[in-house]
Every structure is written in C-alpha cells, then in structure tokens.
Amino acid sequence: MSSTGFAQSASSDAASNATTAEITAFPASDAQRHLRDTRPLRLITCGSVDDGKSTLIGRLLWDTKAVKEDQAVTLRRDSGQQNDLGLPDFALLLDGLQAEREQGITIDVAYRYFSTDKRSFIVADTPGHEQYTRNMATGASTADLAVLLVDARAGLLEQTRRHATIATLMGIRQFVLAINKIDLVGYDQARFDAIAREFRELAVSLGVRQITAIPMSALKGENVVLDGRASMPWYEGPTLVEVLEQATVRSGQTVGFRLPVQRVSRPGESFRGYQGTVAGGSVKPGDSVVILPSGMVANVAKIVTFDLVRNAAVSGDAVTLVLDRQVDISRGDMIVSLEGQPQMGLHFDAQLVALQAEGIQPNKRYWLKSGTRRQRVTVQPVQKLDLQSGKWVAAEALAMNAIGKVHLAFDEQAIFDAYEANRATGAFILIDPDTNNTVAGGMITAKRSSLGGLHQEDARVILSLPADLAEEILASAAFAARREEVDIRRVTAAKAAALLGDLDG
C-alpha cells in the first residue's frame, strides 16, 4: 500500500480504515483556482530547535537559492565548521541578532523570504519554547498556513498540541505536519503513518480540515524542495514546497464591503476623498454605503487611485473613495455596504493572548485599536485556556502568554465582525495607557446583547451519534468556533444507549 501526504476533508475517511492515511492531495479545482494567484503566501513554522526547525528553514532558503555566497562565507567564518553535508550551520544564518548568537536561542519573530518560479513566500520564524506563546501568536496573526514540525523519533509532543491550538485560535486553517528526521527511523513508513494518523485526530478535534503530512529529512533535503523518492519510494505525496505553492491565500472573506477610514484627503476645496484599505467585500461607483457609527447613507461617486479612476475596488486594495454628498466622516469611521453590516455595540466577547509580563488586569482601562479605530475599553477576563488539557478554566486575570476569553466594555460604540467571518475587522490589539506598549492581541467572537449574551449558557443537548457523523460535525467551522463549550466522550453504542436510558428513566 502506498502512503502519501493527505490533504482532504478529514471527514471523508474518518470512519474508514484507520491505519491508512488516504490521500487526495489538494483538489485539482482548488489548485487551478489559485494557479494564477502570485500573491505571497505567508506561513509560520512551529517546532523547537530539537525538531530541526532552523535546519528546515535554512534548507528552504538554501535550496531555493535565497542564501547568497557572501552570506554563506560569513556563516562559515563565524561557525568555523560545517555539517557532514558541507552545508553551513543554518541556525547561524537565521539567528540574526548578536544577543541570540551569544545565548544560542531564538528570542523573537523573524521574517524570511524565498521564492520559487510559481510564488513567493514570507516565513514567520518563531521559537518553540513554551514561554514564547506571544511570539507564535504574533507570527500566526498574518499567516495563511502553519508548518508544524515533529521529530519522527519522538512523534507528537505536548508542544505540538499547543502550537496547533494557538495556530487554530489565530485563524489558521491549513496545516502541514512535517515529520522530520525520517532518515533516523530508517524511512519507516509505519512510523510516518502512525504519527500522521495521530495528528489528524488532533486536527479534527480543533476543527482543521486541510492537513498534509510529509515525511522529510530537512538535513538531507528530502521532501523539502526536492523530492525524497530515492529514500522513500513509498511516499507519493507532494514536497513541502509543492504544498506551499498550492496553498490558499486568505483574503476578503465573504461579508459585505468594509473600508476603515485611515485619513481624509482634502488637497483643495473641490476634492474630498476617504483613504483606506478595503478590509472586506468590494465596491463600485454607484453603490450605496453606510458610514458607521453615524449611520448616514451616501453613494460612491468615484474610486480614485494614482493610476486611474477605477470601476471597482476589492479586498486588499488601498484606495480613495469619493462620495456623492457631503457627510461628516473622520479617521476611525467605517464605510460599509448596506447589506451585511458589521456589528455595532458597547459590549463584545473576545479571545485574546496576553503578550507582556504585567498580563491583563481585570477592570483596567486599556486602549483598543482595531483597523483604524482606537478607543477606550475595559477588559473582564472570564476564562483561560489550559494548553495542557485543551480545556477552558475560570480566570479573573491573565498572566503573560495566557490565552483567555474576555468581555469587552466600551464607552463609545465599537464596530466589529466576528474574527471567524473577517480577520481584518475582527482583530484588535490592546495598548496599556501607562506604558504605551502592546499588551494583547485579540479576536472578536460575538457581540453581547444587554440581555445576558447570545447563548443561553444553561441549555444543553446530549446527542448519541455514529462516530463518522460526529467526526464530520467536529470538523465543521461552526463547531471549531465553539469547541470549548462541548463535552465529548467516546463510548460504544451499547454504553450510549444505557446512558441515555438512564437519563430518561
């Protein structure tokens, strides 16, 4: 039986032969749809030095010729040694700061650039140590895809679950599991299959559907950029770079038009334009728009850019909008479509990552910046995530690196989409007014109504489902967003019948 990386809806084979990592690579239709998309793919690499992360990134840069000779010479001079393959010490190439070289650790997020003839890539390189959750959250915030690295000898670790959880929380829905050092387990297919299977179960429980597992030796360059068929004839799946070339760049989710206003351009009496980057949807001249928070309505007269007056603007475009009438608009306002407006209110629920030593204090007033809007907010921590168990536990304050659920209370109207629906209008940072430092990155989950929240927290339904159906529900986006509210036990059909019988009795 041949085994390949798998990148399919996890539900399709969840109930089938559990010993086979079945493959459909990326669906051809997807690949075609994105063939012409040359926008850079942003990815994050997660794993520790022991897993060979520096070697992997170094290998990517080296084999795509992003490292130049003079840099390699500097490396050789500084390290005074080469590895067995005559390559420079990649860790030295990556650990750019002197302080780090001295300590031999990576202490922050670094960005690397490489490209193939199909696409260019931006890698957020973050350290794997537990205390650096903040760095991973930072790197993951802009990433379209996460590469999780494991040592084939060690298999999945606590840390793998932690990284997968944080990446999912930050909105990443495409994963590559790089099962590295496969040469050190004798290119054992069974070992690869076992780790891939275990990871798939973890990913499904997180609601991630797009997973590719790849057996590789970063040191030897097998299945990174070049294929490793000579050593692993049993693996017919893509190399890491092939997966990256076909991955999807996320942008402009399917909510209505959003333009957070950055500045008002008034070069002369006759021109007034609203400048900003389209954060969702699209717009064309003649469209009716609403200005939030005022609620005033106007029509788009022109879309102005340096190059030409355009007949449409889509998500990601930096534009200047001219409206057909005089309305009072200033920085921080949002121009949106009539249909599918964002949520506006004084109370929201959110998840956040505490980034600084002082943590997040209950009832302290912070600055919140989202898009171009900055306003005062009070933060009430409710729960924090126990990364060991994956469960949420009650919390009144959040220490550095904690991931928490909070209530946000504003003095003035706030404007958001749920992060799940739109990353650009659902994300925010908190700034401590005492230090001006960025102390948290957050994601809006829902607007709170004044009547005690969206969900009635007491109501519960117990279902007994066939395992395959349950897997399908677990893998849905709707489920992923509220996974922590669910209790799951795997039992036999007989046991379930007995339990439900007890409830009725």
Add this chain to the structure above:
Amino acid sequence: MQGTAHDILPAERPTKAPLDPHLKALENEAIHIFREVAAEFERPVMLYSVGKDSSVLLHLARKAFFPGRVPFPLLHVNTGWKFSEMIAFRDEMVRRYDLDLVEHINPRGAAENITPFTHGSSFYTDVMKTEALRHALDAGKYDAAFGGARRDEEASRAKERIYSFRTPDHRWDPRNQRPELWNIYNGMIRKGESVRAFPLSNWTEVDIWRYIQAEEIPIVPLYFAKKRPFVERDGMMILAEDPRLELKAGEERQEDVIRFRTLGCFPLTGAIRSTASTLDEIIAELETATVSERQGRAIDRDQSGSMEKKKREGYF
C-alpha cells in the same frame, strides 16, 4: 458640496498593464503604512537616500496621498561624499514632483576634517551618518521617520518591526520590541520618543527591481552598466570621477563597463563588473546572482553583527 475633482485629477493617464498580484499586494501594504503613519503622527518625515529603495519609497508615497501632495518633507542625510550623479538626480526629483527637501550635513565633517579617507569606515559612518541622522531628527522634532529598509537585507533586520520604536536618544532595543500583530500598528508614543516606519519591510531586492520596471520609476543612472573609470582598493572597485579621490602608491586608474548594486558614499561603495544596462538585464543578472547586494558595502564587513550595533546606536 459635491466631491468633483476635475481641477485636480488629470483627465487621462496612459493605461499600463495591471501590476502582478504579488507586487500589487506589496504596494497596497506599503500605501496602508504610509497613510497610517501620516494620520497618527504629528511630524513625520521620509528619509531619502536617493538610492533605488528610496526611489520606490518616494513613488509609493506619491501614490498613497494622491491626489494630494506628499504631506511630509524628505530628509537627506548627506555626508558630502555621495556620488555627484546622486545629488543631481535628487534635485531633479524634488523639482519634478514638487517635494519639500531637508538636507543635513554634520558640520563636524568639515570642522574636524572627518573623511572616509582619513578615518575608518566605522568612525566615519558613526559621525557622518548615525550622529548626523540623530541631529537632523532632533532639529526637525520629527516623531516618525519613514525608511526604505527591507527585512531581507541583513540578518539583524529580519526581526525589525514595521513600526520600530526609538527612545528619545534614538536607541533601538531589539530585545524589547513591541509585538506587532495583523496590520494593526501601535503608534502611541510619549514626547521625545519616535518610531521608524518601514513600508518596504516585506519587499525583496528582486521585488524592488520588478516594481521599478513595472511602474517606470526613475533611478540614478549609476545602477546601469557603462564604461566608467575606477581604481581597485581593498578589494573594491571605487569610482574614480571625483577629484577628491587621490591615488595611493601602486594604484592605477582603470576603465571598464561597471555598475553599482547599491549607492552610498563613493569611496565606500564598490562597483560590480556587469554589462547590465537595462532593467531587464539587471533583473536577469539578479536572478542568477550568487552574492548579496550588501557585499559591496564596506560598513557591513567590519565585523559580523556590525549592522545591529549601528542600529542600536540610532543608525537607520
């Protein structure tokens, strides 16, 4: 009042082929950063070194604020030792695009006769570039300075933020940078503090050249290969056009087809042997290049980690 703009917007612009989506994404990001800084800071300034990255930066600034003027001055920290073609080009840009230019030359250079010939490149750079920049920023009371630095240029830049916070004495603390998530930038500072903002952070050298080509951005002619006089010194080819260059014993004036990959002070910037005289040829050369662009820079070669040291002290 109606928002018509016939008197400001040109009626027609020649239509170009649409930008490649990759370059378009980089352009959008840079414009977003320009507008964000201009909106959040009181006294922004753009550092203008006259090089190719500065040329791209200037082009993006013009795009970001169109149809308005670029709403901040350009600051050129001159050492007095730049290539003369750079100065001519700079003045032409200022005239053509109606820009406000602030030039600063550290008076210590003339007063103490600090030159690249009489002092080591490290001390010279310290005084004529790093110290000069600090003085110029203080004199203008600028609270934000745009720069054209890219993260792919040099190892210590890889961790640079897009908004890079500086203390009142312009120091950079790489261990204590503000986290930067999504495209939400924290521009809150106290009086005297400042940020350096880098709209080109995510661009690579090839991106810069492809964009220059796609957008037809003017650049200093020294980037294009031509027969030029030079002398070999310390393993570098130094342009021999400026009368202040004195030949040392054993050196001789040569001539060959050469060009420059980066531009700075002429005595410290090495040329490369190249026949690339068009953008197509430069890009083709770059794609097969096996050395990095900073290889011709004396200041990076003093010691490993030297860029980080300079940055901590306030160098760009």
